[in-house]
Amino acid sequence: MEESLFLTVLITGMFLVCAGLGIAILLSPSSFNAQKGQAYECGIPTHGTSWMQFKVGYYLYAILYLLFDVEAVFLFPWSTVVRQLGTPGLISILFFLLILGLGLAYAWRKGALKWK
16 A cells, blocks of 8 residues: 555656756747857956866855864754763763864864965
């Protein structure tokens, strides 16, 4: 009973996705214009090539921000059940914060946080 229900839902889902994509391909207007392939930035025409190099510092900041932002998100579920976890939960989150702090200290020591 459960297997047939699962297969029915799976097949129906695949059919609806394929039908939606097929209808969109059939009904959507399609035309190619050279202007469509150009880079677009807030309505301002671009000057020169859109391929240019950026300093690696921008990428380091972005990666560090994502790293610490994602790790900070892990604190929210923990904070909702902190009383139920007790002392082992507190010790585990302190260990987590220690590793997070060591990562920040390492990035700081390597100079990844200096804006040059």
